[in-house]
Amino acid sequence: MIKTDVVIVGAGPTGLFCAHQLGIIGLKCEIVDNLDKIGGQCIELYPDKPIYDIPAIPKCTGKELTNNLIKQIKPFNFDFHLNDRVQELKNENDRWIVKTLNGKEFETPNIIIAGGVGSFEPRKFPTKSAEKFDGTSVLYSIKDKTIFKDKSVVIFGGGDSALDWAIELSNSSKVTLVHRRDEFKGAAASVNKIKKLSENKKINLITRYSIKDVKGNGSLEGVEIKNETGESKVVKADYVLGFFGLIMQLGPIAEWGLNLDKKTIPVNTENFETNKKGIFAIGDICTYPGKLKLILSGFHEGALAARGCFKYARPDEKYRFEFTTASSTIKDRLGVKE
């Protein structure tokens, strides 16, 4: 059991800046995110797109913003728990017990939900037979590309991820790319490259087919695909990869007994507390009159929620407002030497 002052659900820009605000007022936190990387929508949906409305930063990409937010909280050494989802909350003696999908447990007086539009989950194959190989030889993301070396890999999808991985893996694997249409959604340059690789027999390109069944007992042997007229064939495969994009699901957040308004959580704008004592909601997931789903709003909300946590984490102390420019305590916490 990990004891802490605050558990932050979500490592998007809002959760990250809120961690900074907790750090400067002297509170500890643990940050959990379902994704395998830090940054929420900025890193998952638009890492290379420039953002133009972050105060005092005329232009920065989603990735640059994330990297700077990570740098800003580095002095506090907060722990991230990635690839894990906050699943269950239970109240015991005025403390929250927070359980994750991977079995981690936290004890805390405060939870800050910075879950954006919910957890990002890959859209999976509709075939039941794919489930038994899920995570071993049927995959929806790639963590270690070396496992595919000299193997037969069947990739499904027509967007950038499917095309990019088909191109990359064609160097050292036997790649088949299957797409249900003739047209691809990915970048034109990638589509041209795929067509060239197919002409040169470096990849096996099959269009107008989709998955029917996954074959194999114990280990994966192949994948059966079908076309619109019902014809089917089996392609040998050691690995099957599906890149059909991500779905965002509110997921377990909907089960925590919080008031909900169209998949968002109403909050009190004084401190961003929800209808449950010690549970706060900030960023895209919270709602109140006039709410703007912008990163800058999330920063403000995080600053107030952090102060809201103080009274439950340090019931015997009085929170004292201080400027970072003037406070030697804050500078000590940041490790600033003058």
Ligand SMILES: Cc1cc2nc3c(=O)[nH]c(=O)nc-3n(C[C@H](O)[C@H](O)[C@H](O)COP(=O)(O)OP(=O)(O)OC[C@H]3O[C@@H](n4cnc5c(N)ncnc54)[C@H](O)[C@@H]3O)c2cc1C
């Ligand atoms: C294409 C695009 C362009 C945009 N451009 C701009 C712009 O120019 N300016 C601007 O201000 N805003 C922009 N936005 C909006 C901005 O990205 C969002 O307002 C911002 O990301 C919200 O931050 P957040 O931290 O609240 O949530 P998110 O960034 O959505 O992060 C939430 C995180 O919580 C995690 N999570 C959810 N549930 C759980 C759970 N149960 N357990 C663990 N983790 C969980 C998710 O995996 C996710 O990583 C843009 C959005 C998009 C899609």
